[in-house]
């Protein structure tokens with residue numbers, strides 16, 4: 001399977017070698033179990049070393065892994081029941097953003113997320129998770145609906161960015177994102193966002209002004225995608241790895257910078273290695289946050305949300 | 319009459335800006351023609367310095383709007399002797415230890431005489447008190463980092479406290495890459511402040527000037543109750559080059575111009591620089607009193 005990333009190749013090679021030795025043992029009757037045990041030990045060490053020392057760029061590769069769970073995977077995994085709702089009531093239904101109402105342990109929650117595909121066909125349908133204005137407007141419609149019925153809102157962020165095309169500009173991608181930022185700041189129900197994969201720029205933030213912000217362990221979140229930063233800085237998008245280091249885009253970086261509330265642990269090597277485990281971890285974080293936020297008087301909720309963003313930024317003053 | 323007003327203002331207006339900024343602003347104005355002449359970027363007309371000045375740095379032949387620095391913009395927009403600057407000393411730091419960033423800021427400060435890419439403050443416009451913010455694209459493309467976001471947020475909050483209409487002249491390359499995620503969050507911070515201003519029902523007008531793109535376009539620039547734009551100003555999220563390169567789309571010549579955005583329903587009005595002050599004054603008059611009662 002082509003699910004291994006470049007830096008995981010040594011692990012795959014060692015695994016293959018162990019299998020080979022096992023097969024040889026069976027066929028030849030020569031006992032190589034001692035070697036197998038030694039290699040298995042080495043495999044464990046190697047795995048530990050590789051995943052403990054991941055560079056930001058390697059994390060970006062994991063965050064973009066085609067087998068990584070998508071918003072709908074998390075939603076269906078977390079909810080006992082889910083009804084997807086469609087359309088912005090103005091132009092069309094944008095498949096790059098999904099949303100609807102789900103029951104979480106019997107309680108209703110509005111879920112919204114950027115949606116990527118698994119293969120080329122799905123990705124073309126989902127526009128690679130790059131939303132048009134109508135995607136953000138659908139999201140806002142569902143948030144206002146949640147507000148009307150007193151449901152909390154949970155957003156899953158996973159996008160390289162908003163769609164950089166003429167159709168998005170003509171229909172007001174700037175306005176759609178801007179209005180979401182403003183309206184999310186004033187939404188009178190508890191809100192939680194989780195960057196599950198890629199958090200690319202304004203397109204990510206357009207679903208991300210919330211009471212609590214989490215990131216998955218291998219997710220990235222940045223003002224600009226690392227390769228785009230590289231092409232601006234050094235006129236070379238191939239230097240994405242270098243830019244990824246510089247830009248401080250990992251979950252650990254954002255926690256240290258005081259932007260996010262927590263990092264959700266992933267299965268070793270990434271959520272795609274064990275989706276059920278990843279879903280459970282996300283559910284635990286989301287439900288925990290909603291429990292904490294539930295019952296906060298609206299005025300206090302809004303004040304705290306305002307204060308949260310108000311202090312973001314570092315500057316000097318005489 | 320309008321001409322007289324501008325003429326008078328040009329001669330006598332003084333700003334509450336740091337002396338260095340004012341001198342720079344003045345030098346900038348004199349600089350544009352580098353002594354004598356300047357060439358219009360659109361029609362190629364040769365313009366004498368005096369002529370350019372008379373037409374508020376627009377081309378009398380084709381209407382091209384030359385970029386304007388923040389001090390001059392404030393001088394030409396507000397009433398005489400009537401600008402009190404906010405947070406003049408607020409400056410950027412280098413939170414990510416980003417290569418060359420401090421040097422870049424230092425250079426921008428030296429070249430513009432400004433402390434950051436936006437000047438904020440309060441004054442009057444034809445007698446109406448207003449809070450204004452003007453971005454200056456000479457300062458690192460007026461990109462928005464923490465300092466710009468903080469200055470704007472404070473201006474928005476003060477407009478709410480004083481219930482003065484807020485006028486923001488936007489120009490920006492977008493969020494300031496060198497401050498990473500902190501820059502992105504300035505979009506949320508300014509928009510959250512504008513949510514409060516919106517609820518306080520204080521008038522907010524944005525004036526889009528060339529170019530207004532990226533994170534600034536996708537936050538406060540697009541949130542005005544009324545959005546005006548100077549002719550030809552580029553206003554969009556992804557720049558045209560990005561769209562052409564990544565999407566391999568051929569774009570119409572007027573793509574993302576103020577006129578294009580007007581046609582697509584994204585802005586209220588394209589206003590020539592010579593008409594801007596009067597247009598703003600008219601909008602302020604229309605929001606000055608309740609008139610008909612009702613509402614709450």
Ligand SMILES: [Zn+2]
Pocket residue numbers: 358359360361362363377378379380381382
């Ligand atoms: Zn001209």
